[in-house]
Amino acid sequence: MIRPDLSKLTVFIVGDAQADRAVPPTGFTARLTTFSAAAMAFLAVFALALSTASGRLATRWGDELARSSTIRISAPSEQLAAQTAAALRVLETTAGVATARALDVAEQRALLEPWFGPDVPVDSLPIPQLIEVVETETGFDPDGLRLRLAGEVPGAVLDDHTRWRRPLVKAASRLRLLGWVSMLLIAAVTATMITLAANAALAANAQVVAVMRLVGARDQYIAQAFVRRFTLRALAGAAAGTLAGVFAVLLLPSAQAEGGFLTGLGFQGWSWLWLILIPPLAGGVAYIATGAAARKTLKELP
Amino acid sequence: MQGWRIETLLSLRHNRAGICRGPCVIEFENVAYSYGGGELLSDISLSIAPGSFHFLTGPSGSGKTTFLKLCYGALVPTAGHVRLLGTDVRAMSRDDIAMMRRRIGVVHQDCAFLDHLPLADNVALPLTVSGRDTKDETANLQELLGWVGLRSRAEARPPELSGGERQRAALARAIIMSPDIVLADEPTGNVDWEMSQRLLHLLIELNKMGKTILIATHDLALIRAAKSQVQARVLRIANRRLQLAGADL
Numbered sequence: 001m002i003r004p005d006l007s008k009l010t011v012f013i014v015g016d017a018q019a020d021r022a023v024p025p026t027g028f029t030a031r032l033t034t035f036s037a038a039a040m041a042f043l044a045v046f047a048l049a050l051s052t053a054s055g056r057l058a059t060r061w062g063d064e065l066a067r068s069s070t071i072r073i074s075a076p077s078e079q080l081a082a083q084t085a086a087a088l089r090v091l092e093t094t095a096g097v098a099t100a101r102a103l104d105v106a107e108q109r110a111l112l113e114p115w116f117g118p119d120v121p122v123d124s125l126p127i128p129q130l131i132e133v134v135e136t137e138t139g140f141d142p143d144g145l146r147l148r149l150a151g152e153v154p155g156a157v158l159d160d161h162t163r164w165r166r167p168l169v170k171a172a173s174r175l176r177l178l179g180w181v182s183m184l185l186i187a188a189v190t191a192t193m194i195t196l197a198a199n200a201a202l203a204a205n206a207q208v209v210a211v212m213r214l215v216g217a218r219d220q221y222i223a224q225a226f227v228r229r230f231t232l233r234a235l236a237g238a239a240a241g242t243l244a245g246v247f248a249v250l251l252l253p254s255a256q257a258e259g260g261f262l263t264g265l266g267f268q269g270w271s272w273l274w275l276i277l278i279p280p281l282a283g284g285v286a287y288i289a290t291g292a293a294a295r296k297t298l299k300e301l302p
Numbered sequence: 303m304q305g306w307r308i309e310t311l312l313s314l315r316h317n318r319a320g321i322c323r324g325p326c327v328i329e330f331e332n333v334a335y336s337y338g339g340g341e342l343l344s345d346i347s348l349s350i351a352p353g354s355f356h357f358l359t360g361p362s363g364s365g366k367t368t369f370l371k372l373c374y375g376a377l378v379p380t381a382g383h384v385r386l387l388g389t390d391v392r393a394m395s396r397d398d399i400a401m402m403r404r405r406i407g408v409v410h411q412d413c414a415f416l417d418h419l420p421l422a423d424n425v426a427l428p429l430t431v432s433g434r435d436t437k438d439e440t441a442n443l444q445e446l447l448g449w450v451g452l453r454s455r456a457e458a459r460p461p462e463l464s465g466g467e468r469q470r471a472a473l474a475r476a477i478i479m480s481p482d483i484v485l486a487d488e489p490t491g492n493v494d495w496e497m498s499q500r501l502l503h504l505l506i507e508l509n510k511m512g513k514t515i516l517i518a519t520h521d522l523a524l525i526r527a528a529k530s531q532v533q534a535r536v537l538r539i540a541n542r543r544l545q546l547a548g549a550d551l
Binding site: 019021022024207208210211212213214215216217218219220221298299302 | 371375377396397401403404408410415418419423427428431432433475479
């Protein structure tokens with residue numbers, strides 16, 4: 001089992017006051033690093049919110065729709081009950097069908113309510129009877145079922161939702177992927193901006209670096225002074241940006257069933273924990289980017 | 303500098319004649335150095351014994367500073383071999399060079415200070431970068447500043463110092479790690495005669511404690527003054543080559 005060396009981490013965070021004094025703080029690069037990390041963390045919160053929300057949506061659509069189908073029976077009112085009973089019998093003997101039930105009047109009214117209002121007289125309207133079919137894990141053969149229904153229940157039409165379910169699930173999955181790609185791009189841009197700031201700081205302190213090298217400082221010692229400073233700035237900036245992002249997400253309308261996707265843009269349950277990772281990840285990116293920039297600059301010195 | 307790490311300093315071998323009969327602290331073997339296309343130094347061979355005193359002279363642009371840079375690993379020869387404290391510079395890693403510089407004190411022509419730090423911190427910089435706690439070295443630091451006559455200027459920033467003070471501070475920084483070798487590049491270039499004599503006196507004192515001293519200078523009067531007080535070899539760079547200067551000095 002690999003144990004993190006906490007003493008090294010503590011030494012890194014606490015730092016070496018003497019080394020810190022030798023490398024003077026540079027105001028512009030300090031502000032640039034902190035601001036970049038804060039802005040990128042803020043964007044990362046939204047990218048993460050987008051990704052987790054679309055992930056939830058894809059899962060919900062997939063789970064809710066993947067194993068359900070509908071049979072619509074359109075027949076004269078005097079034949080409707082008989083055809084419904086016939087269809088249910090067919091379904092009872094169809095392999096891959098877990099349950100099948102005819103929707104009652106209240107359920108059918110609820111389905112029509114968004115379009116016709118609550119007072120729609122379902123009883124007096126010639127609307128088709130709906131049968132909800134839930135598949136087993138193996139599922140049924142839709143083409144075979146359609147042929148059987150065509151022979152035994154002429155007014156029945158099977159709708160297995162495939163036609164419109166797949167593009168929706170695909171779109172949600174792509175949206176989730178887009179969120180993760182955005183996170184990667186944000187990390188890359190953060191690394192780029194911190195590298196530029198570190199290079200500017202190293203250039204501004206070229207004389208300091210050269211003198212330290214001349215009096216016997218090892219590259220690791222010089223690099224550490226810069227790396228530590230930039231890592232802590234990125235960490236602090238990212239923490240502030242994450243908090244601001246969380247606050248902004250909390251200001252969004254809460255998720256409601258009728259609100260659709262946009263009101264569900266946020267974090268639920270354990271997905272909040274992802275946010276804890278943003279500041280340390282920004283610090284890690286800064287650590288790697290500044291270390292690489294410092295090593296490259298130092299190699300060019302005698 | 304009565305008590306300042308005197309035991310350590312005196313433990314070095316003395317060889318006032320400068321002739322290297324045992325292990326040499328600096329060795330050049332057929333060394334050449336080129337900047338771009340032009341060769342600045344050519345076919346230089348030299349051995350410097352521990353505890354010896356050397357002057358390096360020559361006209362401006364003759365390569366004195368380049369020679370010194372070869373002596374502390376800031377440059378690597380384009381041909382030949384430079385061995386510092388027994389190790390070929392080419393075989394050294396960057397960390398090895400950094401460690402080696404803790405044993406070679408350098409007084410740079412421009413002093414090379416960190417202007418944002420007070421003088422005491424600048425002098426203590428070699429201790430700082432080697433990871434030693436300067437608080438533990440406060441007494442030694444104060445004694446060293448007193449030795450170079452700068453105790454009262456400990457908190458001054460480098461831009462506030464005079465030329466002579468800067469040179470003495472640079473010397474103090476060069477020797478704070480108790481190095482085996484002290485290299486000085488035109489240490490009296492920006493100071494008056496009285497101050498140059500004072501600096502020379504400090505360098506001679508260091509040599510008496512066993513330090514190997516190599517001073518690059520074009521100040522012949524300084525060399526003459528030194529030769530009356532210490533047994534020194536005078537090297538001259540002329541036409542890209544190193545020569546032993548004659549009795550004219």
